[in-house]
Amino acid sequence: MQCFTLTQQDHVARLVLSRPDALNTMHPTFWRELDEVLTTLHREGQARALVISSTGKHFSAGMALEAFGGAITMDDATPEGRSAMFDLLTDMQSTFTKLETLRIPVIAAIQGGCIGGAVDMVTACCIRYATADAFFSIQEINIGMVADVGTLQRLPKLVPLGVVKELAYTGRRLPAQKALGYGLVNEVFDTQEAMVAAALQCAAEIAAKPPVAIWGTKQVIHYTRDHSVDDSLKQMGWIQGAIWSNAHVRESVAAMKKKRTATFPDLPKIGSFRELT
Secondary structure (H helix, E strand, O other): OEEEEEEEOOOEEEEEOHHEEEEEEEEEHHHHHHHHHHHHHHHHOOOOOOEEOOOOOOEEOEOOHHHHHHOOOOOOOOHHHHHHHHHHHHHHHHHHHHHOOOOOEEEEEOOOOEEEHHHHHHHOOEEEEOOOOOOEEEEEEEEEEEOOHHHHHHHOOOOOOOHHHHHHHOOOEEEEHHHHHHHOEEEHHHHHHHHHHHHHHHHHHHHOOOHHHHHHHHHHHHHHHOHHHHHHHHHHHHHHHEEEEHHHHHHHHHHHOOOOOOOOOOOOOOOOOOHHH
């Protein structure tokens, strides 16, 4: 891969943005590789948590500006061309949505700048850690456009609406400590090393739990975020009834009592109907 390195150990996958010389900007190869990685992790079922971290001074400076001038052509001269923007954006949005719908939790470890498209990306993750020098910027308004790949849809569910409007209208930077106070990040660390270590430790704790129970928990939390309490309670009953395991409960309790590591099966590999012969 050109934009990432992917490793996996003890059921924890680690995806690292690996173009620090280009500020880990998001050009077409970035989108293609990220989509492929997330699709594979979702289907394979071996990883139980994913940590996304980065290299260099900044987590990511967002969309590569040169993409607007060449690789991605926006035709605003005709209604047909403008309508095609919808399909292009839908395709891009679907990649970050895969972070949200991935069968496993996703933890983002953010250092330095998290700018533009990078905010779209990390708001689709489950947990966000940051370094003390990290900052968030809805950069799109500064280059004459509306943030369009998830920030304006997900950020209002994470921080107060007034904060979202201020950031989205002005393009100002939100420092890590303020982001912590608003609840955008879970914890702030003095160094990148300490942050990544904490993210990996959190992922390891998640990986020690029954993967199907983690899957169910993620399903319920995301559904509840977007539905009424009554509807969410009904969905909770369906999920629990579908995945309940006496064996998992017994194993969890026995492991706690004996102070040992519990053992649970991985999520099954997901096949594709299109691949059947």
